[in-house]
Amino acid sequence: MGERTRQALPSVLSVLLSLVVCWLLIALSRDTEGFTTATAAYLQMLWGGVGDWPRYLEGAAATVLTRPLGEAAMKAALLTFTGLSVAVAFKVGLFNIGAQGQMILGALAAAVVGAHVALPAPLHIPAALLGAALAGGAWAGIAAALRLYRGVHEVISTIMLNWVALRLVDNWLVVGPLRGVAEAGASITGTAEIHPTAQLPRLLGDVSRLNLGFVLAVLAAVAVWAWLTRTRSGFETRAVGLGDEAARAAGIPVARRAGFAMTLAGALAGLAGAVLVLGTEGRYPGTLGAPYGFDGIAIALIGNNHPLGVGAAALFFGVLRAGGTRMQLLDVHKSFPELIQGLALLFVAGRLIWLAVLRKRNAPAPVPAAPPAPAAQVPHA
Amino acid sequence: MLEIIHRLLFATLDAAPALVFAALGAVLSERAGVVAVGMEGMMRTGAFCAAVAALVMPTPLAVGMGMLAGAGLAAVHGFLCIRWRSDQVVSGIALNLVALAGGTFLLETHFGPNGTPPIQQLSTWELPGLSSVPVLGALSGHAAPTYLALVLPLLLQAMLTRTPLGLRLRAVGDKPHAVATLGLSVPALRWGAVLGSGLLAGLGGAVLSTTVLDRFEQHTPAGLGFMALAAMVFGRWTPMGAFLAAAFFAFGNALRIGLASSSPALLDLVPQGVLLALPYVLTLLVLTLQGQRNSTPAALGVPYEQESR
Numbered sequence: 001m002g003e004r005t006r007q008a009l010p011s012v013l014s015v016l017l018s019l020v021v022c023w024l025l026i027a028l029s030r031d032t033e034g035f036t037t038a039t040a041a042y043l044q045m046l047w048g049g050v051g052d053w054p055r056y057l058e059g060a061a062a063t064v065l066t067r068p069l070g071e072a073a074m075k076a077a078l079l080t081f082t083g084l085s086v087a088v089a090f091k092v093g094l095f096n097i098g099a100q101g102q103m104i105l106g107a108l109a110a111a112v113v114g115a116h117v118a119l120p121a122p123l124h125i126p127a128a129l130l131g132a133a134l135a136g137g138a139w140a141g142i143a144a145a146l147r148l149y150r151g152v153h154e155v156i157s158t159i160m161l162n163w164v165a166l167r168l169v170d171n172w173l174v175v176g177p178l179r180g181v182a183e184a185g186a187s188i189t190g191t192a193e194i195h196p197t198a199q200l201p202r203l204l205g206d207v208s209r210l211n212l213g214f215v216l217a218v219l220a221a222v223a224v225w226a227w228l229t230r231t232r233s234g235f236e237t238r239a240v241g242l243g244d245e246a247a248r249a250a251g252i253p254v255a256r257r258a259g260f261a262m263t264l265a266g267a268l269a270g271l272a273g274a275v276l277v278l279g280t281e282g283r284y285p286g287t288l289g290a291p292y293g294f295d296g297i298a299i300a301l302i303g304n305n306h307p308l309g310v311g312a313a314a315l316f317f318g319v320l321r322a323g324g325t326r327m328q329l330l331d332v333h334k335s336f337p338e339l340i341q342g343l344a345l346l347f348v349a350g351r352l353i354w355l356a357v358l359r360k361r362n363a364p365a366p367v368p369a370a371p372p373a374p375a376a377q378v379p380h381a
Numbered sequence: 382m383l384e385i386i387h388r389l390l391f392a393t394l395d396a397a398p399a400l401v402f403a404a405l406g407a408v409l410s411e412r413a414g415v416v417a418v419g420m421e422g423m424m425r426t427g428a429f430c431a432a433v434a435a436l437v438m439p440t441p442l443a444v445g446m447g448m449l450a451g452a453g454l455a456a457v458h459g460f461l462c463i464r465w466r467s468d469q470v471v472s473g474i475a476l477n478l479v480a481l482a483g484g485t486f487l488l489e490t491h492f493g494p495n496g497t498p499p500i501q502q503l504s505t506w507e508l509p510g511l512s513s514v515p516v517l518g519a520l521s522g523h524a525a526p527t528y529l530a531l532v533l534p535l536l537l538q539a540m541l542t543r544t545p546l547g548l549r550l551r552a553v554g555d556k557p558h559a560v561a562t563l564g565l566s567v568p569a570l571r572w573g574a575v576l577g578s579g580l581l582a583g584l585g586g587a588v589l590s591t592t593v594l595d596r597f598e599q600h601t602p603a604g605l606g607f608m609a610l611a612a613m614v615f616g617r618w619t620p621m622g623a624f625l626a627a628a629f630f631a632f633g634n635a636l637r638i639g640l641a642s643s644s645p646a647l648l649d650l651v652p653q654g655v656l657l658a659l660p661y662v663l664t665l666l667v668l669t670l671q672g673q674r675n676s677t678p679a680a681l682g683v684p685y686e687q688e689s690r
Binding site: 152160161172 | 476479482668
């Protein structure tokens with residue numbers, strides 16, 4: 001088994017196992033025909049995520065494909081950005097729990113630039129993206145500075161900064177000074193609508209919400225991957241993450257690398273906010289709706305902190321999230337995609353169990369007896 | 382004036398216990414070297430199970446069920462982190478996610494989106510002779526957890542600093558190999574600490590659904606588990622420090638609610654959102670001023686391997 005496979009296999013197996021566990025949960029929570037229902041629900045989830053191919057082949061309009069695909073890609077774009085954010089910080093040995101707060105700031109900045117600045121489209125979109133990246137980066141920069149100069153642990157500072165961002169933006173700015181005013185003077189929830197010039201172009205026309213944000217997310221994943229593996233500063237960043245004492249001894253500017261990585265992490269999370277506002281919402285809504293920043297933690301870890309792995313995990317869970325709503329047609333609860341994601345992460349946490357099991361199968365080595373996978377131990381609450 | 386202090390104190394004593402218990406649980410776990418990011422999930426599990434249990438059994442017993450449920454989740458954490466040396470942060474975050482999604486699923490399929498039906502709250506205790514004294518009277522009229530939250534930090538502090546067991550627990554978080562050299566079991570000590578933290582987090586959650594509220598709601602811990610972590614760091618990983626920090630957070634919250642309700646004019650001057658952000662900004666400021674220094678347990682988050690040195 002190659003090293004790459006060995007690294008990726010536990011994540012893949014964890015996702016599969018969580019799918020199986022949730023399938024069983026759905027099946028067992030039914031009185032009759034549970035297994036049929038569970039299978040049907042999974043099929044609905046699949047068609048809702050990658051397009052309803054059976055209906056399309058029966059002659060339905062192409063929207064049965066583009067609409068689900070667009071939703072999945074849209075969700076995947078957000079998860080890619082926040083997942084990359086967490087992964088980049090991890091690479092330098094910092095744990096960014098603050099992607100949510102950085103995303104809030106980025107979304108707000110994008111909404112303000114989008115609505116209150118008048119520019120032609122070729123400049124407006126980059127300006128709004130830049131504003132979001134700067135805002136997110138600055139917010140993470142606070143945590144980085146506290147860590148580097150005052151030794152404040154970034155887990156605590158980013159948790160605090162999440163709350164500060166949420167309270168200041170959702171409970172004050174968006175309902176106060178920045179609240180949008182609709183026509184006829186009526187107040188609306190959220191900020192003013194962005195100018196059409198700031199909207200990310202839709203890629204499949206009006207039938208799907210798929211927009212340029214998805215392309216940006218893919219580019220970001222490739223760019224981060226190239227930076228980490230192909231450049232000197234990326235290599236140094238990883239060296240710091242592997243051991244800052246050794247890195248310092250090798251003459252790597254540890255503080256600068258850590259500060260830059262954390263700021264980049266914030267910028268990436270900020271871009272997630274920008275894509276949400278510029279691509280789909282059109283304004284900073286009353287609240288971001290879903291904890292994409294926290295989901296980023298799970299995505300980064302399931303993707304094994306590899307930029308392309310993060311992209312793959314984001315894509316998969318984007319499909320799951322988009323398709324998850326379709327399961328409700330069969331009366332399956334909408335929190336199943338999140339449960340699958342949570343269980344997958346739990347199984348990923350047991351990476352060493354997977355490795356022990358795999359090693360045992362390949363070559364009987366003296367490893368401790370593998371206990372059953374933790375599936376049976378997970379309380380359902 | 383006295384009346385206002387009395388009311389603030391009373392509100393603080395009502396709200397603080399949940400945070401105090403969770404913060405103490407976090408201290409216990411982290412002093413033994415196991416990261417406690419999963420507090421939020423354990424609190425949520427405890428709150429949910431206590432509320433559900435209270436539908437069919439007396440409330441004090443239901444609180445116990447909540448504690449056991451918290452310990453059950455902690456056992457998963459222990460299994461992954463102690464037995465299998467998993468990344469403790471990953472495991473904790475995963476537990477939070479599973480508790481959130483699983484709890485939402487169970488709540489909505491069994492009770493609907495508005496939470497469980499109302500339950501019998503824990504009964505409150507009037508302290509004879511004290512209720513009529515100004516200010517101090519605020520001590521009277523709380524449920525049992527409040528009084529426990531005032532005593533437990535002292536007990537835990539004494540346990541950690543004055544007893545052999547406490548010494549061993551602290552040593553396991555700083556120099557586990559030294560503890561092993563003495564012929565003591567590092568895994569056993571860590572298991573004890575992790576299960577204890579689960580019991581305490583479950584108790585914190587159960588307090589929320591049986592005294593602060595009279596049911597479990599979708600958003601019940603609402604980040605309190607993370608606040609508990611902040612209180613722990615703020616209090617430099619000591620039970621008394623964590624208690625004081627948690628009490629400070631609870632007081633800040635009571636103050637904000639008190640201010641907002643007693644003088645609405647203030648809200649024109651300082652927006653509600655800024656008031657809401659204030660405790661977090663203050664925490665950041667204090668952390669900035671005090672810096673970290675060396676209060677973090679040395680072996681925190683480092684999986685223990687007998688062979689490695």
